[in-house]
Amino acid sequence: MCALLIGAQACREVPTAGLPENVEVRLLNPAAWPGSDLIIVSSALTGATALPEVMLDTFRLAVARVGDSTVTARLPDSSGTFAIHVRLQGGDRYGSVRIVGFVRHTDAIPLTGWPLSAWPGSPIMMVATESSLVKLDLRSGMATSHWNIPHWGGCSVSPGPSFRQGGVVAQGRSRTAPNSCERALTWLGAVPVDSAPFVAGNRLWAELSPDTWLFAAHHDMWIYRSGQLVASETME
């Protein structure tokens, strides 16, 4: 039976005596991953042999019993906010579900090498362009280069980390010989604060601690402390 209310946006069925209005039907996880299960709990499920019908907008979900008063409904691999309709023992209950997951795709600037996160997991990353490092904010997709830190992928593929808070190691082209490199420098903001022990370039330079530098090349790495080699490794 359908009762159409004046001004109502939807035509809903009038609750029947089979499921009194004071019987709660609860959705334990109104936000869920794509493809995961909604968890629906109600005392009305106890002893009931028939499973409820669960609709996500117009899509009928597969329902399974997991306990006396609990069923699950498998969500599709989608994302967004959806209306949910549970039909149970002749009565109807309504709510909404948010399926989290994919939000958007954004084109961003050309880059070279691997990015260096401002801190582990940070959405703010230092990335290398053809001639300098820029700060890329993954939240907005905006890149800023106000520090103009010279860096060239032909010298070091990627920017390197530094033990200094906020520091980054970059290596630019030589100012006098275009296909040669300068020493790698540690930058704090727009200021270079230290330099690698010698000129060489390949994968990256990292400043491990005061006067301690790691240099990684194709299949090798070396660590220098006060200009002296203290460790090395052939990777394969």
Add this chain to the structure above:
Amino acid sequence: MPLTLEALAGVPVIATSTGTIASRLPVVQNWATVFSPDGDTIFVAGRRGFGPGDAQQLMAVSTSSGAVAAQMADSVPFLEDLVLDPEGPWLYAVESNGPTIHIYDRSSLRHLLSFQPPAASSCGPYCGLQVGLAIDPSTRRLYVLGTKSWGEDFYRGPSDIFTFELLPTIQVPQILTP
């Protein structure tokens, strides 16, 4: 810092204060690593050998000893990067060859689920390689930075960003209305 390269003796973990090798991870190759906030554990996806049966595995390793504290039973895809959820019990990973997200329980490393962008929003028939994974816990967003081409200096070319919404860490049950 972990060196995410190939090393037949095990990927070295460097003590940054001394510049020496502190321990070795039980893998010969890895790309995806992340430290626990206390620095005691490294979560790593890597291979124990270069043989045909040496698939990628996900494990939690003691930083100081190199001992494996937890390991996922099954093999994992080629994972490029990992991040820990600072607000929840989850470890997120992104595949190298496409912005597919995998979610693991950070204690047991049990795989919970995977998802990816709808095809219409992905980067086309040649999807580039993913180079970074990031999280903004305050807005419950996860970000993947990818590149669309491969050049003489490794990743080189236009990049793209995929944004995902994460589960809230606390949920209030919803009472459905008649």
